[in-house]
Amino acid sequence: MLIDRGGPWFRLDIIEGTVLAGPASLRFDLPDDYHLEDKLAVIRAFVGKRVVTHQHLQLADKLRALHAADARTAGASLRETAELILGPGDWPGDGEYRKSLVRRMISCGERMVQAGPHIVKAGSRRNIMQLTRASPKLG
Known part of the structure; x- marks a missing residue:
């Protein structure tokens, strides 16, 4: 490691x-x-x-997004995914904040998987956000 x-x-x-x-x-x-x-x-x-550097925080965000995508692929609901990744909290949250956040995380994680490992190792936050914006809506 x-x-x-x-x-x-x-x-x-x-x-x-x-x-x-x-x-x-x-x-x-x-x-x-x-x-x-x-x-x-x-x-x-x-x-x-x-x-803790900016790169560490970016990598942590990427890791959470990949975990969210894995949970969703394994059949977890959006709520279950939020509980797993974000911990306990009100669902869907004020203004559906938690629900929206977990959708973006899943979308970002799925795009990173499609793009391959280079995006995780070298991609900037801007690249990750572009991947998220380019993704289709999740149900």
């Missing part, structure tokens, strides 16, 4: 189990060699204060 915490990227090898099941404990096995100080610096960066 590659991790970006606002600085250099680093790799974590998952030896056993999965990080998708919930919180995970980390154990670092480091050889005492000439790279030890570099490796310790990476660990310090990992456990240090997290920097």
Whole structure:
């Protein structure tokens, strides 16, 4: 797994189990060699204060949109998708805010799937919004 915490990227090898099941404990096995100080610096960066950048927020939006599209593809209703992605809340929300938001998220996620992985990795928010505007209405 590659991790970006606002600085250099680093790799974590998952030896056993999965990080998708919930919180995970980390154990670092480091050889005492000439790279030890570099490796310790990476660990310090990992456990240090997290920097949230604009790119992180964009990636989180993309991920939520992909999750919304997956939920809808799996047969979830708009309301169920909203509960899953946004958490509990009034349905459809003031001025149907939640309903509209989840529709846009599903549409955006579907367009990203159609466009391929390059849009997720390199696409800007403007590109994602263009994908959303270009999508047909969802029922």
